[in-house]
Amino acid sequence: MEVATTKGVLSHLSRLEVQKRSLKSQPQQPSRVKELKAQVEALLTQRNQLRAEIETHKNIKKLRVSMDKQCTNEEEEENRMDEDSENSNLLRLMARHTQLKDLLHSHHVIGGYNVVKIRQGKGVCVSVATFYDGVYLDTYNLEIHVKPNVRISRHNVPPFIPLNKLAEQSNMQTDLRTLLDPLSQHLNAFAGRQQQLKFVKELHKSVEVMESNVLCSLLVLKFTVPREKTAVLCSLDYTDCTRSLPTRVHFESEDEAPVWKKHCRFLMETPVHKALTTMRKMGYIV
Structure with a gap:
């Protein structure tokens, strides 16, 4: 066993020596x-x-x-x-x-609201800013009396925003953010839907807006299929007014092709103007 071990070591050393010589002979330096x-x-x-x-x-x-x-x-x-x-x-x-x-x-840490004292400290004016896709849009103001009770005296919030309902559901007597946070969510969702409709009209001239409302909670669009030149109606229903994406999408076409059904989920997860851009690039609409 010792002779075999010695031969194994010698053969290993011999291989190392050969490798060393081969490395020296190669112009790698x-x-x-x-x-x-x-x-x-x-x-x-x-x-x-x-x-x-x-x-x-x-x-x-x-x-x-x-x-x-x-x-x-x-x-x-x-x-x-x-x-x-x-x-x-x-x-x-x-x-x-x-x-x-x-x-x-x-x-942002303090909630993103601008608060200014008014009426010698008996009230505050709170500003709620809206933005979409990194761009600041409209700002809404609430004049709130804090003495003797917290109540909203004046505001410029749109009438279709359920401000009174949000105030009733909040605990604004002890925590004003229980009102401001849901209100901001409603206002920003509305601003997002409004901006998407604006972008649809500006970026997609071939898409006809058949119907929309003030709250931008309903949108009906008319597409044109490139090859057949047929019309397709797309209805987007924004039943959740705290979101800027639709909760239901429905297509109506002459041929009732099932190809439109796969676009429903896409339009429910993607802003409508961006979804239309993708659909146009893929050749589904003009």
């Missing part, structure tokens, strides 16, 4: 040197970039401190940087951008 040089250059570039980013963040931090504190020495802090530097204005803009992002985050 120059390429390896080039590879290492490239790695060094990449690391040096990365190091310089990190140093520049660190210096940028330091300057932004200095500007943020002066902006947040609104000290009288704000100009002195800014003048410490090179006034002739092309990056000075960019750094100030970046500092202002980070400041606005922090303010927006804080605004």
Whole structure:
């Protein structure tokens, strides 16, 4: 057994020696040197970039401190940087951008409502902003008396929004957000449906809007099939007024082709103007 083991070790060492000789005979050293040089250059570039980013963040931090504190020495802090530097204005803009992002985050944390005291502290004016797809739209205001009881005195909320019902269902005497959060949901859903209808009219000239209402809770569209040139009616029913997507979609066509049924789920999960764009690209509508 010992002789066999010794032969096994010797044969292994012999194979290693052969491999070593073969590696030496192969011209791999120059390429390896080039590879290492490239790695060094990449690391040096990365190091310089990190140093520049660190210096940028330091300057932004200095500007943020002066902006947040609104000290009288704000100009002195800014003048410490090179006034002739092309990056000075960019750094100030970046500092202002980070400041606005922090303010927006804080605004979101407190519910996203602007509250202003009125009537010598006996009431507040609350603003509820609406937005869709990252764009701010209309703002609605409620004037609320807080003494002796919390009640809504004036507002410009559309009459088709069930404000009184939401107020009755809320616990606004102790927590005003139990009213504002559902109201914001209703208003933003309405704004979303309204914007989608606007985009349908602007982006899809071949699609005819046959019927719609003020609340944008019902929408009937008329499509044209490219090959057959036949008409198809699509009804979108938004029974849940807290959502901007329909709860029911129904198609009516002359041939009653089952191909339209598969689009129902798609239209219930996708904003209608985006769904129409996809359907047109796939050749289902003109």
